[in-house]
Amino acid sequence: MYIGERVEGRNNRLVVAGAGTYVDDVRPEGCLVLAILRSPHPHARIRRIDVTAAEGRDDVELVLTGESLLAAGIAIPPSGSYANFTPRMTVKHPLAVGKVRYVGEPVAAVVAHDLVGARAALDALMVDYEVLPSVGNALLALEPGAPRVEDEWPDNVMVEYPFEKGDPAAVLGATEPSRIRRGTLVCNRIASTPLEGRGLVADYDPHRRYLTCWASTQSPHILRTLLAGALDLPDSSIRVIQPNVGGAFGGKIPMFPEDIVTAHAAIVLKRPVKWIEQRHEYLPAGGHSRDVRCDYEVAFAADGRITALTTELIADIGAQSTFLGWLMAIVSAGCIPGSYKVDDVRVRLRCVVSNRGPWQAYRGYGKEVSAFFLERILDEVADAVGRPRDEVRERNFLTPDVFPYEQPSGWITDSGDYSGTLAKVKDLIGWEGFAARKAAARAGGRRLGIGIGHELTPEGSSRPDSLLSGTDSATVKMSPHGDVTVLTGVTSPGTGNETGIAQIVADCLGASLDRVRVVQGDTELCPHGNGNYSSRSLTFGGSSAHLAALVVHDKIRRVGASMLDVAPGEVRLDGHRVIAPSGAEVGFGAVAATIYRSPHARHMEGVEPGLEVTRTFKMDNVHHQPEKDGRYNQYPTWSFSTAACIVEVDEETGVVRIEKFALVHDSGMVVNPLLAEAQLHGAITQGIGASLYEEIRYDDAGLPQNLTLREYTLPGMRESVDIVLGHQSTPSPFTMMGMKGVGESGISAPAPAIASAIEDALSDLGVRLTEVPFTPARVWAAIQEAR
Amino acid sequence: MSPLTAEAVFVAPRTLPEVYTALEALGPAATLLSGGMSLMPMLNRGIGPRDAIVSLGRVDGLAEVTLRGGRLSIGATATHTAIARHPLVARSAGVLATAAGGIGDLQVRNRGTIGGAVAHGNAGADYLTVLSALEATVVIGGSAGERRAALGDFVLGLRSTDLRHGEVVTAVEVDGSAPDAAAFLRYHRVQGAAPTITAAAVIRDDRTVLAIGGATPTPTVVRVSSVEQALAAVDAACAANPLGDAHNPPDYRRAMAAVHTRRVLEEAAA
């Protein structure tokens, strides 16, 4: 058995050796370089673009503007429908048409012989802008008479998504004022910042009318279909190849304006064209996440049980582009109240456009926002009733007997045991007895604090009427020598998920793991799939591969049994062999040889020839037909974790140091604990980054304040924390083998856990942290305010 | 992305006179390049002239560290790494070695030079602060000859110096005898990030010089008579000439200047 084993990630050595081929390493003969001119203004009308000087340069092959793309018929109309709300939509232009709406918005593109020439051509482009009044954040955008980001809209609200369960207004009205708390919480903007930026190489063959794209993408099939739509080509005329990807975290879910522009340029020029993103392009315009504000009102009983909760969410989703990140706000809303049982709830979300950059998916996908808001509210309630924070969580947790549980949003949580992870993490961190440590440290002039944070991480997003509908096909095939190849629609952003898929297939077939190869990331090789997002590589891709392997298994069993002269039911498959009860055995190589070489001979009687099978797993608990069964659920599996940490706060500077961080996660049955832990280490570190270090800031006019990594301070080795992990397994009753997704787990819990610990360290001062990240300046200001 | 245009000129003379000649010939468009650790990121983002680059990298002898006539002289192209490891620096000005060893990360320290840092004049730069406390002299060369300026007179404002076109920082000099006591502190957000606040204190006989960088456009330098007097002087300087950004606003930097004033004086006195 390989499932459950700590098998080393198959890509580890390649990555460490620097032997991967990334998109910038793809260098077709005669490849040209594309560079993008971006808006320096948050909001401005484009009066005129003078391209003459740029076009006049010897080394410039092409200059594109919004108008020239429009003339070529390229514009992205709205598509898709949404279950519970109707967004305002606009036609999207890969290069700005008429006006620019955020700093970094693509305005024009040049294609030159090399980067130096492209850069010089950008300098030669003259754009005449009429600067317009701008709205630098959602609150300004909501003011009456505010400048409008989209000229055709009556205001700046793109989505209005309210839902309610019970009657929170009545409960709040009947609750005495001392049992009510109100406040505002803010999750500030961040950016996923993968090591490798975005990029695409496009090569068009006019004779075969065939476009090949190498893209640092998460979803080759989806990019193919979206590009085909944008460029008006048949899907079958485009091949998308995903080379090695140097990190994605959601940030490379297609499609980007630059993808369309680069592919179009290659078609026009009939030559290969490359676009590679620069870091100063990424930071303002590569897509951000979070940036949500929550005004809440919570009523509670004397024991800390929450009796009613209302939340008004305002998501600043920036100006809209082809990016699809704004949907993260829907998930933030849909995950309230998440792990907690509150019968009277109202949630109202408004997605507001502003002159900030657009959102793009990032690990957590909105769940980290709801986790931060909920956990902060739980801590506040605990303080209000004077009960321990762990006890108040226990009091409010959904209990294991209520599942499957319909959230107020309608989504259905599959299974959970939240008290279990809380109890385990308290042991790991040393919860009992910490008070004495804290007091001793305080006596020595140090401020230590302990905190907890819980997260709920629904995974496997399957959106109705979208290409991210949650399916991934897999092909399992065995060659005449008995070697196994798995072709899968899921891709790897560098995580090594191919290792887990190989483990599943090897176990199902009785194959040797080293004879199972997994191939990903090529639309001409792999069957259709959604690629990599929402932690679904194993729950979907692994399950499809398992289904396909079962069919291959059955054929090997029948033919092998015939070769051993026993009944098919009597043999077992193990170690790449078919084994009879007598101990007689025949290797997979010999069986496969028989199937390929002697399809008309004795052992193949009644057996269909061939050893190549494609299957597609369907989740039973995704519901997209509310009109039929009254249910709507887009998340089949709901992982969860509880984190606890001990911090030391320097009260003079506001600097927070994490002394110890522990997290107990539950993602059902784990296929490869080593890889699951690697995912958790990464997610937790990103969660810590977003809690203490990272923040994308804008001024009120919408000018970005982080143009380089000097200002966008990513944590490095010095900031890395020794993480203690614990496991719990509450299998999903709906998935194959009880698996749940693990890719995002661990990114949400750090912020509330750290906030809770900082407040504990400063408990005598009564400091409240309402805004993440907790930068030293912010912690220091909160201390001054409390004093 | 390469910052150079196709037509760019790049010269790397072997002697200082040749550098001066090149600077004169190329005129105001010429950009001096040393380690490139501040310059290259700016050129990459399209900031500043980039058509004519004069590199100091191959000038013979410009990286030398010498102790002569009681003065420690550090050549302009000595790298942060070299300064952090140099025995003469360790002996005469240990705080300077400490400061050099904490700048940025190893790659930056291997390329970046003290001349570049001084000429760049960035607020909070480790060297400016520590050299201020060491009361350093900047040696400036040009075709008209050599001149010397006290560091405090050389750095005029945020990234602005008294360097005239055609001139080159050739060395930095400090007292060659080790101080009685000294301390250097840097407060920065993450590994590799520029410091928010740098603080240095140097005690020689009964004289204590304190420098605080990062809270004012140029280092705030104080002759210390008492901790209270130093705190008051630093605070007044921060109030008069505040510095800050969205991430570390002026009121926060001002408070941190006070905290680090106290901490660095305590450490130096310890």
Ligand SMILES: Cc1cc2nc3c(=O)[nH]c(=O)nc-3n(C[C@H](O)[C@H](O)[C@H](O)COP(=O)(O)OP(=O)(O)OC[C@H]3O[C@@H](n4cnc5c(N)ncnc54)[C@H](O)[C@@H]3O)c2cc1C
């Ligand atoms: C990632 C990173 C982290 C950093 N962290 C820190 C830090 O923590 N602390 C810190 O203090 N600095 C930091 N720096 C800046 C670094 O110290 C630079 O090395 C230094 O500021 C400039 O030295 P340089 O030799 O690289 O100069 P260059 O970048 O080559 O030049 C800088 C400027 O000075 C001019 N110039 C260079 N040499 C001379 C000369 N001899 N005479 C006249 N003009 C000259 C150039 O024309 C240019 O305008 C960091 C830089 C990076 C990239």
